[in-house]
Each structure stands twice: as structure tokens, then as C-alpha cells.
Amino acid sequence: MERHIDFSNLREHFAETDYFSDEEFEKFTSYLTIKYLKKKEYFTKQGELCRYLGFVNSGCLRAFHTDSRGDEFTMYFAFLNWWIGDKTSFYSGTPARFSIQVLEDCEVFQADKKRWEEALDNIPIFEKWYRVKTRKSYEATQQKIIDTQTESAEEKYVNLLTNSPEIVQRIPQHYIASYLGIKPQSLSRIRKNIFKPK
Amino acid sequence: MERHIDFSNLREHFAETDYFSDEEFEKFTSYLTIKYLKKKEYFTKQGELCRYLGFVNSGCLRAFHTDSRGDEFTMYFAFLNWWIGDKTSFYSGTPARFSIQVLEDCEVFQADKKRWEEALDNIPIFEKWYRVKTRKSYEATQQKIIDTQTESAEEKYVNLLTNSPEIVQRIPQHYIASYLGIKPQSLSRIRKNIFKPK
């Protein structure tokens, strides 16, 4: 049924760091299913089990935590070539600590835990890739803690403008505010400062 | 020379999650050296290469980032059974993003990159342990980002009192303030609120 899926983005994504033979790559894709998600749908819902890890082949999503006051904090935006899911929930079977919601209609390649682990067991190059990926995610998250603590909201926004123009261009401002850890009104105020300084 | 090191803490630490045979455990310890560090000395210095990963067998340390204004932010305190080091620097050879300084005289079991990777290659159970460890570190760091963003300084301190009494008891307050992301004066104010509320 789902023959002829175009896995070229994923192919290139792996090629950036590792050499997968055609056989290894095809073996890996055989563990994946494709999922189409419309704007506002959820890939993962906070509080529920996260059954899948996924690769974003098109569209975009945001991962956000809703706290006890009902305020949302956006942890990341996921575009082409991003991996999504709450690994803690996926591996430990605990409730997901955040939701992942579609901002632009998506194609996602996904695998459930059984298949993901089969792939890890049966494709050593994938296992190796994943090990390094996990380490880099850890490092990036640690860096994010440093940035979160040492930068003002205005600095964070200015850095976003230069380092992540794709976010600024594609993502509505109130989500960007939530990504920066501030309210939309505060982001408006900051933008006013930046763009009309005198 | 360094015969008869007592590795029992490390032995129990591994036993919490994995079964290491005596042979496997002894093989692992053969990759380690012991390092004694006095108060105020550094295990890792921000900006320099982090050459070792280490296991804290006694004493305690703090890992902290110093930002461009000279302000310090404490990322974690490490007590008995904690692993320390900046993995990003250790693996990538980049300058360490934070320092790790001794708060109470320490014994640390450590390995440099060559030995660490030999141990990973030669002791599958250690490799397995480490893989899970890395994942859990990632998960904990992600949770810390959520907490950082969604809790006020007072909430963070109250949580510390109940969840990490060891930190509150052993660590000087100005370091705790830096761990919470606030100034010592602000922590004093918060403590006054909490302890003499009326």
C-alpha cells in the first residue's frame, strides 16, 4: 500500500554523520510507517503515553509543556529532519511530560518501541548513529539550560533572529514568546525596543 | 602503588541498575585512576579541555558556568556516586562550557578518553549501562529545563528543601542561590518569606 515513499530526506540526514549502505538504509526504513498529520493535531499528548518516535519529513510542529497554572512553555520547534517524541515516556512508559502539536501539516516517519528496538538491535550503524545522537541531544539540552539562565529575554530573541531565522519566519509570535519563556505582550515590547530604538 | 582502592561505592552504584560480574567490574576498575582533590581545586576548568570523566567516591563539587558578565550559574552539585565532567568537551575536544570545582575534599575515580572508550569497547555491560545512563541524563536535563521555566525562585527553593535536603544541608547558601538562578540577597529574602511568614 505505502510503496514508493520518498525517504531521500532521511537518507541525507543519516549521510551527514554516518555511512549507511543501501541495504542498511532500506532495512531501517522497513521499520517505519508514515503518518500524515493536519495542523492542530497532536503527535504526542502530555499526560498520555508517547508510543512513537518520529522523523519530520515535511511540515512543522512544536513541543510544549503545560504547567499547573495552565501556562505553556515551548521546548522546541521541529522542522524537516527533526526527530520528535518524548523519549522518557517512550522508553519508561510514563506519561509524556509535554505535547507535540502540528503547526503546519506534516509527514512523519515513525516507529513504535518494539520496532525501534528491533532496528537498534538489527542495524549496528543505526545503533551507532543513535548513540551519538543521544549524546548530542544531551549536550544541546545542557547548553540550553546555560542559555536559559544566562540570557535576558531580549538577548534570547536577538540570538534567535540571527541563529534561527527559520523559526522567526515560520512560527507565529506567540509561540516564539512561549519558546523564550515570556508572554506575547513582552515579546511585542521587546520587538518595539529592538526595531525602533530611537 | 595504588593497590587496595576501595571500589565498593562504585560496585553498588552499578549494581543498582545492572549486573556486573566480579570479572567485569574488576576489568572496569582497571581503567580507572584515583585522584585526590582539595577544596577549591578544579576537576574541570571552563574554557580548557575536559580530559577526564570521573566518579565521586567522597567529598562534593559543583559544576558552574561563568557568563560573559562574570556571573556564575551552578548547573549541579555532585556528591557520592555522581559522575562528573563536561562530556561535550571530553568527546569533541572543545573547550569546557563549565567548571567543576571542589567544595569538600574529594576522591574521584577517573578515566581519560582513551581508557573510557577502551572500557566501552571491551566491557559490554558497561557499554549498556552507559547507554542507559546517557539517555537518563538527557531526560533529567530536559526535565530541568521544564522546571527552570515553570517555577518561581521560591518554588524552586521549596522543592529543593523537600527533594534535595542534602544540598540544603551541605552547600553554602550563595551557591544554592546560583543553582536557583538568583542572587544571594534574593535567596535571603525568599528564606525570610518562607520561615517567618507572619
Added chain:
DNA sequence: CTGTTTCGTTCACCTATGTTAACTAATTAT
């Protein structure tokens, strides 16, 4: 195409934390 919802902006006011500085208590070095 039109009514309705969502988004972004602005404003006045509020609150948590930062800043500077002074003072005391505790710790460390001589």
C-alpha cells in the same frame, strides 16, 4: 463573502528579582 475567532500591539499598573550598600556573623589564615 462575511462573521468570528485568533493574533499582535499598546498601555497602565503590578511583582519578583537585581543592585548597591551597610552591617554582623562565621570562617580562614597568620
Added chain:
DNA sequence: ATAATTAGTTAACATAGGTGAACGAAACAG
């Protein structure tokens, strides 16, 4: 033991970001 340093507290004032409300502009749904 004493001097010097470091740690913790308090207070007055400053500032970044939050809150609630109002309004026009976009986006969306029927």
C-alpha cells in the same frame, strides 16, 4: 588569638517581565 576574608542579612531603590484590558489586523469557517 587576632586579623582578614568570606558569608549571610537587611533595606531602599531600579528594572524586566507579568497582568488585564482595549483595539485593529489577520486568518479562518460557514
